[in-house]
Amino acid sequence: MGEGYDPGFLREAVDLPGPDAPTVLLNYTHFSVRLLPARRLAAVTGVNIDGEALVPLGREGTWHYDPRVPQGLQTGPDVYQHNDLDRGHLVRRLDPVWGDDSTALAANQDTFSYPNAAPQAAAFNQGKELWAGLEDHVLRHASQFDARISVFTGPVLDAGDLPYRGIQIPRKFWKIAAWTMDGRLAAAGFLLDQSPLLGPEELARIIRERLLADEPPPLGPYRTFQVPIPQIAGLTRIALTRLADADRFTTGLPEGTPGGAVLPLTDLRQVRL
DSSP states (O other): OOOOOOTTSSSSOOOOOOBSSOOEEEEOSSEEEEEETTTTEEEEEEEEEETTSBOOOOSOOOOBOOTTSOGGGSOOGGGGTTSSEEEEESSOTTTTOBSSHHHHHHHHHHTTBGGGEEEEEOOOOHHHHHHHHHHHHHHHHHTTTTSEEEEEEEEOOOTTOEEETTEEEOSEEEEEEEEEETTEEEEEEEEEEOOOOOOHHHHHHHHHHHHHTTOOOOOOOOEEEEEOHHHHHHHHTBOOHHHHTTBHHHHTSOTTOOTTOOEEESSGGGOOO
16 A cells, blocks of 8 residues: 555645545555545545656556455445446546556556445446546646646535445545646536436336345436536535635636536536636
């Protein structure tokens, strides 16, 4: 295991945020995970990405429990067997894979630790492509400055998340990218929503049927949005004041725009940085 997320990685220090609830801090190579034992999932992850030192490793790795945490506090393979759920990387596999060869290899394998996974819909569609490409898009922008970004990601852990095999399946995920430009911190926040596009009665019926059949609850298409960072703070109950003050989305909105404004993304060129 590595030394974890470095809060001093950017020109302006940014601490790894966390919820107002007990978590277990797990440090890996170039990233860290705050595991929320009550949900057996990460509350937040933070990764440092050095765009000039990335190593293009192929997709190789073996999913494994983190030996520092009891297996009963991790969402392990039983949740993902015989269904259409993906082990969704929270810290994207390629993001911490930089440095010398041995460090890059260690970082790659570290991303396959179960605390860095969360159940996601397996279907691959444009929304998922957008979500997967956000770091690259921000990194290209940041390359005009330091070619470094830090990215924070996590599920929105809501009390109403649907039960399945001893856990609750998140329906939304969030991501915040931070970098420095002109000597100042900049940030952008995003939300992935895979809530099923169903009416309440139909949704309740399908949930009952799937629970009886030991099938995962329904998940909808990947819908990706750029959102004001204070919205993410409200959804997650995580203090994000430092990042919210640097939010490029809110500073780019016309005066008088409602605070609840969101930008549905269908193309990465729409992202406001």
